Amino acid sequence: MNALRDLLTRQIAVDGPISLADYMQTCLLHPEHGYYATRDPFGAAGDFITAPEVSQMFGEVLGLCLAQSWIDQGRPDAYLAELGPGRGTLMRDVLRATAGVAGFPRKVVLVEASSHLRDVQAETLNGHDVEWVEHAAALPDGPILLLANEFFDALPIRQFIRATKGWSERRVGLHDTTLAFGLTEDTRVDALSHRLADTGVGDVVELCPSAAPIMTEIAARVSQGGAAIIIDYGDWRSLGDTFQALRSHKPVDPLATPGAADLTAHVDFEALSAAATSCNVSPMTPQGLLLERLGITTRAQALARNMTDDALETHIAAHRRLTHPDEMGTLFKAIALTPHDAPLPPGFDRASST
Numbered sequence: 001m002n003a004l005r006d007l008l009t010r011q012i013a014v015d016g017p018i019s020l021a022d023y024m025q026t027c028l029l030h031p032e033h034g035y036y037a038t039r040d041p042f043g044a045a046g047d048f049i050t051a052p053e054v055s056q057m058f059g060e061v062l063g064l065c066l067a068q069s070w071i072d073q074g075r076p077d078a079y080l081a082e083l084g085p086g087r088g089t090l091m092r093d094v095l096r097a098t099a100g101v102a103g104f105p106r107k108v109v110l111v112e113a114s115s116h117l118r119d120v121q122a123e124t125l126n127g128h129d130v131e132w133v134e135h136a137a138a139l140p141d142g143p144i145l146l147l148a149n150e151f152f153d154a155l156p157i158r159q160f161i162r163a164t165k166g167w168s169e170r171r172v173g174l175h176d177t178t179l180a181f182g183l184t185e186d187t188r189v190d191a192l193s194h195r196l197a198d199t200g201v202g203d204v205v206e207l208c209p210s211a212a213p214i215m216t217e218i219a220a221r222v223s224q225g226g227a228a229i230i231i232d233y234g235d236w237r238s239l240g241d242t243f244q245a246l247r248s249h250k251p252v253d254p255l256a257t258p259g260a261a262d263l264t265a266h267v268d269f270e271a272l273s274a275a276a277t278s279c280n281v282s283p284m285t286p287q288g289l290l291l292e293r294l295g296i297t298t299r300a301q302a303l304a305r306n307m308t309d310d311a312l313e314t315h316i317a318a319h320r321r322l323t324h325p326d327e328m329g330t331l332f333k334a335i336a337l338t339p340h341d342a343p344l345p346p347g348f349d350r351a352s353s354t
Contacts, residue, residue: 002257002258002259002260003032003033003259004026004027004030004033004034004258004259005179005257005258005259007030007033008023008026008172008179008258009174009177009179012172012173012174012179013174016173017171017172017173017174017182018171018172018173019158019169019171019172020156020157020158020159020170020171020172020243021156021157021158021209022156022172023156023172023258024156024157024263025156026258027258027259027261027263028154028156028262028263029113029114030259033258033259034259035259035260035261035262035263036113036114036116036117037114037115037116049249050086050090050149050150051090051149051150051231051287051322051328051332052086052087052089052090052093052149053086053087053089054318054321054322054328055315055318055319055321055322056093056096057291057296057299057300057303057318057319057322058090058093058291058296058322059089059090059091059092059093059094059096059097060093060094060096060097060299061097061291061294061295061296061299062090062094062147062229062294063093063094063095063096063097063098064097064098064101064294065229065294065345065346065347066080066094066098066145066147066227066229066345067097067098067101067104068345068346069145069226069227069338069342069343069344069345069346070104070105070145070226070227071101072342072343073225073226073227073338073339073342075103076143076225076226077105077142077143077225078105078142078143078144078145078225078226079105079107079108079109079140079142079143079144079145080094080095080105080106080107080108080109080144080145080146081108081109081110081111081139081144081145081146081147082108082110082111082146082147082148082149083111083136083146083147083148083151083214083218084111084112084148084149084150084151084154085110085111085112085117085121086117086121086149086150087117087120087121087124088110088120088121088122088123088124088125089124090147090149091108091110091121091124091125091147092124092125094147095108095125095128105145106128106129107129107131108125108128108129108130108131109130109131109132109133109139109140110130110131110132110133111132111133111134111135111136111138111139112132112133112134113134113135118132136213136214136217136218137213137217139217139218139221140221141221141224142221142224142225143221143222143224143225143226144218144221144222144224144225144226144228145226145227145228146218146221146222146226146227146228146229147228147229147231148218148228148229148230148231148232149231149232150231150232150233151230151232152208152211152214152230152232152234152267152272153232153233153234153264153265153266153267154262154263154264155208155210155211155214156208156209156210157206157207157208157243157265158206158207158208158209159204159205159206159241159243160189160192160204160205160206160207161183161202161203161204162195162199162200162201162202162203162204162205163186163201164186164201165186166186166187166188166189167186167187167188167189167192167205168183168184168185168186168187169183169184169187169189170182170183171183171184172255179255179258180255181255191207192205192207198237198239199239203239203240204239204240204241205238205239206238206241206242206243206265206266206268207238207268207271208265208267208268208271211267211268211271211272211275212271212272212274212275213275215272215275215276216275216276216278218276218337219275219276219277219278219279219337220278222276222278222279222337222338222339223278223279223339223340224339225339225342226338226339227336227337227338227342227345228279228336228337229334229335229336229337229345230272230334230335230336230337231287231290231332231333231334232267232332232333233266233267233328233331233332233333234266234267234268234269234333235266235267235268235269235333236268236269236270236284237268237270238266238268238270238271242265242266243263243264243265244263244264244265245261245262245263246261246262246264247260247261247262267333269284269333269335272335273335276337278340279337279338279339279340280337280338280339280340280342280344281335281336281337282334282335282336282337282344282345282348283335283348284333284334284335285333285334285335285347285348285349286325286329286330286332286333286334287322287323287328287329287330287331287332287333287334288322288323288324288325288328288329288330288332289329290334290347290348291322291323291347292323293346293347293349294346294347296319296322296323297319297323300315300316300319303315304316334348335348336348
């Protein structure tokens with residue numbers, strides 16, 4: 001029995017097929033049966049492992065990167081923020097790594113819609129000055145030092161398939177009484193007019209309607225001072241079907257068990273960058289290259305001096321997982337935002353990023 005599948009089936013039977021974005025939104029954030037409302041999905045016992053859960057080094061080097069950017073800008077009166085903070089592990093590591101930086105902000109604002117995850121974050125960050133808001137638009141005004149790791153990949157997307165006379169949108173409907181994908185009639189889609197030159201019939205392009213407004217909100221604050229670092233898996237421009245569902249670390253049918261699997265899609269970094277016009281935006285940089293530039297190998301070597309046996313092997317594997325091209329090193333990308341009159345944060349080299 002799956003309560004959310006039954007709810008969706010009844011809704012579609014009455015109102016007709018829904019967009020993939022509406023399906024994702026319901027599956028992830030339904031207040032009673034949604035994925036993030038009912039479970040802790042992170043770690044070995046969950047459905048996926050994020051970089052902060054792989055190793056403390058990830059948060060440490062990013063925290064020091066933000067600290068250097070803050071110093072380079074004359075130490076503005078900023079606050080720390082994170083979008084989709086998971087268990088709070090990344091922010092905990094940032095706060096620990098920057099504890100010795102005199103005057104570095106300690107006020108934290110977390111953007112989190114799940115009450116369950118807020119409780120987990122409160123426990124992880126016990127003893128720190130933390131405030132929660134539900135949306136990026138609710139972030140306080142003024143200078144900000146923000147991180148977003150694997151946040152944008154979980155935002156609902158719409159999928160369009162190039163047709164002979166325009167685009168068909170993939171929607172979720174019913175085949176008898178079973179959830180199934182279908183397509184709309186061909187139509188013109190103004191938001192995709194610029195993609196006619198680089199796509200052919202049958203190509204899939206994904207749009208994330210909520211990504212640009214969120215980036216605009218972030219950029220409005222960064223333009224007043226501070227920096228933002230966005231890390232996620234994806235590429236410069238959307239092309240191909242990247243919608244996927246994960247359960248217990250394995251791919252599953254995204255329509256089989258609504259609300260019981262994580263739903264994600266690759267991030268379009270071109271679209272994110274285009275929405276941040278009020279800021280200086282870095283080139284897209286592979287995660288592995290960024291972390292190496294920030295000194296993760298030196299940090300790994302320092303930590304390894306006190307490790308032996310299984311702990312050392314796990315540590316070496318974590319470093320490889322975060323940086324190696326065959327693992328997270330090239331699949332995950334990063335961009336950074338700073339005010340127009342400020343330098344980019346360390347590691348975001350405009351000349352040699354790809």
